[in-house]
Amino acid sequence: MNPTIVVIIGIIVIFTIIYHVLKRIYFNQLVEQEKRAFHLIRKKRALWWLSPFYSNPLRKSKVKQMNRKRKHKIKQKQRDNFLTTVGLKPDQPTKTHFHHLKSIVHTHQKKTLTKLLLSTWNN
Numbered sequence: 001m002n003p004t005i006v007v008i009i010g011i012i013v014i015f016t017i018i019y020h021v022l023k024r025i026y027f028n029q030l031v032e033q034e035k036r037a038f039h040l041i042r043k044k045r046a047l048w049w050l051s052p053f054y055s056n057p058l059r060k061s062k063v064k065q066m067n068r069k070r071k072h073k074i075k076q077k078q079r080d081n082f083l084t085t086v087g088l089k090p091d092q093p094t095k096t097h098f099h100h101l102k103s104i105v106h107t108h109q110k111k112t113l114t115k116l117l118l119s120t121w122n123n
Contacts, residue, residue, distance in 0.1 A: 083089035 084091055
């Protein structure tokens with residue numbers, strides 16, 4: 001046999017062995033990394049039942065209700081934005097400082113009226 005062919009076959013065999021060894025090492029590293037990640041996920045999930053949001057049925061229902069309200073508000077806001085862009089709904093005027101002042105005056109008048117009524121009621 002020709003010595004160059006033997007050298008080429010030897011090099012191919014050596015590269016094949018090195019390839020499989022490195023592949024096995026890399027695969028083992030990936031498996032270990034996956035095991036660590038799975039262990040961390042299991043560790044995080046292990047204490048989920050200690051949370052008051054999962055252990056208390058009243059809290060569960062309250063959280064579900066809050067999520068429903070939030071989703072409803074988001075959908076309503078998207079609907080309003082769509083209708084205003086299409087032109088089917090007029091733009092809402094922005095509230096000015098005058099509107100805020102008007103609400104403060106209104107609440108103050110209600111308070112003074114109730115105080116007045118209570119003072120006349122007691123006398």
